[in-house]
Amino acid sequence: MDELANSDKLSSKVLYLETKIKHLTNELRLTREEYKTRVKNYYDLYSNMEKKVAERTREVKELHKILGEKTGQLQIMLDSSPVMIFYKDVKQKYVRVNKIFSKIIGVQIREIIGKSYTELFPGNPGHLFEDDSEVIQTGQAILNRTCYIETPEGQRQILVDKIPYKGIDGKVISIIGFAVDVTDLRKAENEKNELQQKIIRAEKMEAIGLLAGGVAHDGNNILTALSGYLQLIQINIPEDDPNRGYIEGSLKASKQMEHLINDLLTLTRNVVSNKKIVNLNEIISDYISSPVWKNVKNRYPGVIIETKLVPDLPNIRGVPDSLTKVIMNLVINAAEALPESGNIIISTRNISIEKPLDAYDLSIKKGDFVVLTVTDNGTGIAPDDLNRIFEPFYTKKAMGKSGTGLGMTIVYGIVKDHNGFVDVRSIEGEGTTFELYFPSTEGKISEEKELPVKDYSGSGERILVVDDVKEQREILSEILTRLGYSVITLSSGEKAVEYLKTHSADLLILDMIMGAGYDGLDTYKKILESHPEQRAIIASGYSKTGRVREAQRLGSGQYLKKPYTFEKIGLAVKTELER
Amino acid sequence: MGLNEGRDETLIKLVEMTDDSEISSIKKIVSGIIAIINNPRSTVQDLKEIIEIDPPLSAKVLKTANSAYYASQRKIGDIEQAVIWIGFDELKEIALSQKVCEIFAKEELVDGYSRILLWKHSVAVAILAKMIYRRELRKRGDDIYAAGLLHDIGMIAEDQFLHDDFKNSLNKFTEGKMSLADAEFDVFGYNHADVGRALTDHWNLPREMVTAIGYHHDTFGVPWKFPVMALTLYISDYLCQMSGIGYCGFSHKIDETIFQRCLNALGLEQYAFKMIAEDLKKEISRMESRGLL
Numbered sequence: 001m002d003e004l005a006n007s008d009k010l011s012s013k014v015l016y017l018e019t020k021i022k023h024l025t026n027e028l029r030l031t032r033e034e035y036k037t038r039v040k041n042y043y044d045l046y047s048n049m050e051k052k053v054a055e056r057t058r059e060v061k062e063l064h065k066i067l068g069e070k071t072g073q074l075q076i077m078l079d080s081s082p083v084m085i086f087y088k089d090v091k092q093k094y095v096r097v098n099k100i101f102s103k104i105i106g107v108q109i110r111e112i113i114g115k116s117y118t119e120l121f122p123g124n125p126g127h128l129f130e131d132d133s134e135v136i137q138t139g140q141a142i143l144n145r146t147c148y149i150e151t152p153e154g155q156r157q158i159l160v161d162k163i164p165y166k167g168i169d170g171k172v173i174s175i176i177g178f179a180v181d182v183t184d185l186r187k188a189e190n191e192k193n194e195l196q197q198k199i200i201r202a203e204k205m206e207a208i209g210l211l212a213g214g215v216a217h218d219g220n221n222i223l224t225a226l227s228g229y230l231q232l233i234q235i236n237i238p239e240d241d242p243n244r245g246y247i248e249g250s251l252k253a254s255k256q257m258e259h260l261i262n263d264l265l266t267l268t269r270n271v272v273s274n275k276k277i278v279n280l281n282e283i284i285s286d287y288i289s290s291p292v293w294k295n296v297k298n299r300y301p302g303v304i305i306e307t308k309l310v311p312d313l314p315n316i317r318g319v320p321d322s323l324t325k326v327i328m329n330l331v332i333n334a335a336e337a338l339p340e341s342g343n344i345i346i347s348t349r350n351i352s353i354e355k356p357l358d359a360y361d362l363s364i365k366k367g368d369f370v371v372l373t374v375t376d377n378g379t380g381i382a383p384d385d386l387n388r389i390f391e392p393f394y395t396k397k398a399m400g401k402s403g404t405g406l407g408m409t410i411v412y413g414i415v416k417d418h419n420g421f422v423d424v425r426s427i428e429g430e431g432t433t434f435e436l437y438f439p440s441t442e443g444k445i446s447e448e449k450e451l452p453v454k455d456y457s458g459s460g461e462r463i464l465v466v467d468d469v470k471e472q473r474e475i476l477s478e479i480l481t482r483l484g485y486s487v488i489t490l491s492s493g494e495k496a497v498e499y500l501k502t503h504s505a506d507l508l509i510l511d512m513i514m515g516a517g518y519d520g521l522d523t524y525k526k527i528l529e530s531h532p533e534q535r536a537i538i539a540s541g542y543s544k545t546g547r548v549r550e551a552q553r554l555g556s557g558q559y560l561k562k563p564y565t566f567e568k569i570g571l572a573v574k575t576e577l578e579r
Numbered sequence: 580m581g582l583n584e585g586r587d588e589t590l591i592k593l594v595e596m597t598d599d600s601e602i603s604s605i606k607k608i609v610s611g612i613i614a615i616i617n618n619p620r621s622t623v624q625d626l627k628e629i630i631e632i633d634p635p636l637s638a639k640v641l642k643t644a645n646s647a648y649y650a651s652q653r654k655i656g657d658i659e660q661a662v663i664w665i666g667f668d669e670l671k672e673i674a675l676s677q678k679v680c681e682i683f684a685k686e687e688l689v690d691g692y693s694r695i696l697l698w699k700h701s702v703a704v705a706i707l708a709k710m711i712y713r714r715e716l717r718k719r720g721d722d723i724y725a726a727g728l729l730h731d732i733g734m735i736a737e738d739q740f741l742h743d744d745f746k747n748s749l750n751k752f753t754e755g756k757m758s759l760a761d762a763e764f765d766v767f768g769y770n771h772a773d774v775g776r777a778l779t780d781h782w783n784l785p786r787e788m789v790t791a792i793g794y795h796h797d798t799f800g801v802p803w804k805f806p807v808m809a810l811t812l813y814i815s816d817y818l819c820q821m822s823g824i825g826y827c828g829f830s831h832k833i834d835e836t837i838f839q840r841c842l843n844a845l846g847l848e849q850y851a852f853k854m855i856a857e858d859l860k861k862e863i864s865r866m867e868s869r870g871l872l
Contacts, residue, residue, distance in 0.1 A: 019851045023714035030713050034668055041623050041667050045659075048624075 084158070084179040090172060092116040092132050104181060106152035121150065129179070135162045136172045146182075156183045198361055201391075208392050208409075217513070219261045220541030221469055224563035227254045228475035231566060235482065258563060275317045275418075277443035280348050280372055281309045283323050290324075296331060302341030305331070310349045314440035316370050322414045329407040330374040330434050333395075337378030337432060347373045350440070357421055357437070360390060360412070364421040369437040377431035386426055411436075457570070458485040461577055462504070465489045466496045466523060467511035467539070475564065476509060483570050493518030497526045500534075507576055508536035509560070512548060521547040524556055535579070537572050539564075586768040594777045596740045601682060602732075606782050608633055608678045609729070612671055613784055616721040623667055627658045630674055639677050640670065648869075672724055676702065679728045682735055692749055692828060694735065699872050700825025701728050707859045708815040714855060715847055716807070723808055726788045730795050730812055733774030741767065749828070758830035760796045772796050796829075798841055810841050818856055824863055 078085055078098035087096040093116045102109045107120060117130035129147045141163040148155050158179045164172040230251050237244060284307060287293055297303075327346065334344045349371050356365050381389065381399075388394045390412040393405035415422045418438055426432040463485045465476045473489040480487045488505070490496045494517055496508070508527070512520035520538050527534050538551050541562035548559055557579055558572040597603050611629040615621040630637055637658055644661035645651060655661050662670050683698035705727025712720035737745040744766050751762035763770035776793025791808035794800055798813045817838055820827045842852060866872045 015850055016854070019848070019854055023851070023854065026714050026717045029717060030719055034719065037619075038667055042663065045623055045663060 082180075084177075084181070086177045086179070088116075088132060088175045088177065090136055090174065092130075092136075092175075093119075095174065101179075104151055104153075104156065105149065129158070129160060132162060132175050135164050135175055139164050139166065139170070139172055156181050157186055158182060201361065204391075216261045217541050219257070220562045221472065223254060223257055223261065224541065225471040225475060227251065227258070227563045227565070228471075228479070230254060232475075232478055232482075254563075275319055277315050277441060277445050278318050278320050278323065279313060279315050279445060280323065280370055280438070281311075281313045282445075283320055284309060284327060284346055284348070284372075286320075287324050287327050292328060296328075296335060300335040300338065303335050303338050303344060304342070305344045305346065308345060308347035310347075312350075313348050314350055314368070314370055315443055315445060316418070316438040317441050317443065318418050318438065319414075322417070326411050326414050326436070327372070327374070329411050333407065333434075334374055334376035334378065334432065337376055337380070339379065342377050345373070345375045347375070349373070351437075353437075357423070359421070359423045362416060362421045364419075364437055364439070368440045369421075370440045372436040372438070373433060375431065375433040380428035380430055381424070381426040381432055382428055386424055389424060390422075457483045458573065458577070460484065460486050461506040462486050462488065463507045463509060463573065464496060464499070464505035465509045466491075466493060466514070466520075467509075468492060468514040469511075472511065472562075476569070479564065479566060479569050480573070483566075483573070485573070493520070493523030493526070496523055500527055500531060504531070506535065507573060508534060509573075510536055510538055510551075510556075512538055512540040512545070512551075519547065521551045524551050524554060528554060535576050537576050589767070590769055590773060590777045593736060593740060593774060594781045597736050597778060597781075600739060602736060602739065602778075605678045605682055608636065609675065609725075610782050610784055612675050612678070613722070613725050613788070616671055616725060617785055623659065623662045626667065626670060626674070627662055630658050630662075630670075633678070635681075636674060636677055640665075640674060643673060668721070671721060675725055675728060676705075679732075682732075692738075692826060694738070696826035697731055697734060698825070700819055700827070701731055702866075702872060703819045703822075703824040703859065703863055704730060704812065704815045706862055707818060707855065708811045710855050710858060711811050711815065711845075711847070711852075715851060716811075716845070722785070722788060723791075723811055726791050726808060726812060727815065729779060729784075729788075730775060730792045730816065731771060732778060732792075733771030733776075736774050736778060737763070737767070737771060752828060758796075759828055760830075770796065798837070806844065810845050814838065814841050814845070814847075814852075818852075818859075822856070822860060824860075 078096075079100070081098060082100060084101040084104060085098040086094055086101055088094050093114055094112050097109060097112055099109070102112060105112075105120075112120065121130075129149050135142055141161065143161045145160050146157060147160055148157055150156075158181050161178045163176045165174045165176055167173045230247055234244075234247050234251065237247070288305075288307065297305075331344060331346070338344070350368070351371050352366075352368050353364070354366050356363055385394075385399055388398070390408050392409045395405055395408055397405065412422060415436055415438075420439065421437040423435050424432065425435075458480075463480055465473055465480070465487060467473050467476070467489070468491055470491075473491070477487045477489050488499075488503075490499060493510070493514055496510075497518075508524070510520040510523055514520065514523075518526065520540070524534075524536055524538075527536075534555075536551070536556040537558045537560050538548050538556050539560040539562060540548060552559065557576040560568060560572045608629060612626070615625050615629065618625075630640055640658060640661050641655060643649065644655040644664050649665060651664055655664055665673065679701075680698060683694040683701070705724045708727045709720035709724040712718040712723050734745075737748075748759065748762040748766040751757065751765065752759045756762075757765070760770040760772065772793055772795055775795075776789055779792055780789045787808050791812050794809045795812040795816055798806075798809055816829070819825065820829055842849065863872065
């Protein structure tokens with residue numbers, strides 16, 4: 001009975017298990033198939049996704065390429081710009097800068113990005129350049145502001161624009177900036193202004209020179225007449241004539257006038273000064289022992305003058321009278337600055353300079369120089385006056401000094417004519433120092449002797465004198481006749497040319513400037529056509545111009561400068577006839 | 580016969596009425612999913628596209644994908660991801676149930692009948708039928724699952740459009756005189772199986788499904804070509820009623836012999852069937868505890 005029950009139980013159990021297994025197996029099989037489908041689905045999905053990714057990647061690459069190109073173009077544009085361009089965020093740190101920016105501030109681009117100006121240059125304020133807060137707060141652009149930055153090249157002046165870039169909400173999100181280095185531009189402008197000033201000064205001087213030249217030329221002619229006639233009187237009157245003294249006095253005065261005119265002429269710088277080898281120490285000593293000097297001392301009794309002359313001072317090439325004039329003018333100038341009493345020191349020294357010096361439109365290159373210094377402890381010169389002290393009449397008009405107002409101008413002109421250099425230093429209330437540099441020379445001092453009259457008398461040679469001024473002709477004629485020559489005078493170059501067609505002359509004396517017609521050179525040229533060997537002397541009260549030189553080149557010999565003296569004329573004629 | 584023609588006409592009229600109603604709102608999705616079920620070459624894309632066009636459905640799908648049950652590590656954000664995560668096959672079912680459930684969503688209880696109860700019954704039938712397919716007949720069972728969900732859809736139509744007559748037939752049934760199907764026949768001239776057939780036919784659902792639904796109370800009237808689905812539906816329907824799952828108001832007595840004939844026709848062992856039925860009950864209670872039913 002139990003066994004049956006058990007076996008029933010067992011078979012029902014078996015049935016259960018069998019059915020269960022069948023069910024599970026079926027499910028499993030189905031699941032496996034479904035699984036395959038699912039895998040395929042996933043695979044399809046995956047492939048799809050891969051395709052999408054590939055396409056997206058392609059798109060991205062394409063965009064990258066375009067972006068790269070555009071960036072490249074932008075970078076080229078930015079870097080080609082001569083203007084500094086920069087881009088900063090609201091924290092004032094640089095996001096991007098162009099090449100020239102990096103070059104000018106002297107920092108590599110990669111060091112700049114991400115830092116603010118203050119971080120790059122702590123303690124080196126660029127002020128506006130470094131600080132953007134005004135732009136950020138107001139949202140307004142700042143244009144054309146000047147500021148200064150320190151760079152490896154030194155301080156540079158730049159013009160800056162800063163422009164805010166705003167987001168959609170109107171808030172500033174970054175700043176775009178441009179800066180131009182205008183240092184060189186400003187420098188060039190300044191130089192231009194200086195040059196313009198120089199030109200104006202030079203033109204002024206030239207105008208004055210022309211004026212002075214004109215006055216001098218006529219003055220010389222007049223002097224020639226004066227001096228000539230006086231010399232003739234001197235010759236004609238007996239030795240013991242009581243009027244001799246007056247004549248001598250007059251001649252002396254005339255000589256002084258000549259000097260004055262000479263000085264005027266030095267202003268034109270067309271003058272060919274008769275330079276000799278001289279020594280400044282001698283000239284100074286001569287001056288100190290001269291009567292002129294005594295006059296000065298009398299006029300300014302409270303003034304003590306010392307000299308400190310260095311021994312073995314090298315020589316210089318110069319005109320003694322001009323140099324004396326320089327010293328004289330400087331001393332008088334110094335004396336005037338010492339109202340009651342004071343000291344003036346005249347000193348000389350020897351110096352070698354390495355670097356060129358430049359002041360008052362004069363400049364000297366390196367070399368050996370003799371320096372003449374005149375120093376006083378007087379009232380000094382105001383800085384504004386100091387700039388203009390050599391201007392003609394400035395000392396008289398603006399500074400209220402006495403004299404002609406040309407004293408300093410003459411000093412300047414003489415220094416320039418001697419290829420020198422002058423500098424002035426002054427402190428108001430303490431004193432003034434003038435320093436004059438003259439190029440030293442190896443040459444030796446020569447002595448000039450005057451020849452007695454006899455040595456240059458002639459023997460009847462025919463001399464043709466051509467001058468448009470009657471007095472000039474008369475005087476020359478007289479002098480030459482006295483000297484033993486036979487003289488013909490004509491009043492114009494054209495007449496001379498005509499005359500020589502039918503006559504001959506052993507020597508021509510041609511005035512250079514003769515009014516509207518032929519001048520001396522024209523005349524000489526014309527005459528040379530028919531008389532190629534014609535001897536001639538050019539005479540002029542003016543200057544040894546290019547035309548004179550041209551005439552000399554063509555064959556004329558001596559150059560005779562008015563006013564005439566016996567010696568000058570005699571020597572010139574003799575020399576020319578014996579050539 | 581005149582009666583048949585008349586019957587067909589009113590049927591057609593009824594079906595046409597549904598076209599403008601909410602019943603028809605599920606048509607597109609349901610037929611789309613069923614088409615996917617029956618197409619071996621259908622892809623995740625196809626399912627995704629069907630779901631996407633229905634916002635409430637999409638929302639529900641995503642919610643499900645992100646639910647604790649599926650325990651995704653990452654938030655599932657789109658349908659494609661949901662399909663992959665939940666699984667193509669599972670999601671077909673989920674979407675289908677989701678959609679069909681929409682028309683069963685009325686609580687009102689009339690004579691022991693309510694749509695909710697009907698829904699529960701339909702789901703149980705669908706699950707059971709699918710189990711039978713898979714475990715005994717070694718078929719995948721997606722299609723019969725769909726058929727199970729839809730098999731009593733005719734009642735919805737009757738309830739909605741011929742409400743009074745429907746109540747009438749319910750009355751007749753509860754009075755105990757005849758089965759519901761007969762009561763319906765009495766009142767309408769047709770029963771809910773006919774309506775279901777007409778409707779699903781109108782929706783162009785597969786022939787087999789249409790037929791199975793149409794004959795789920797009259798299995799031996801089914802044309803010989805499609806017996807399996809119909810038979811399975813019948814016995815599933817029968818068992819669910821017997822088990823008291825969901826709405827059970829179809830008949831007062833069960834014809835055991837017909838039941839057995841059906842089992843035999845399918846080649847099903849009683850014992851095996853009983854086991855499957857047990858599993859169904861387990862599954863139903865599991866779903867109830869999770870709040871899905």
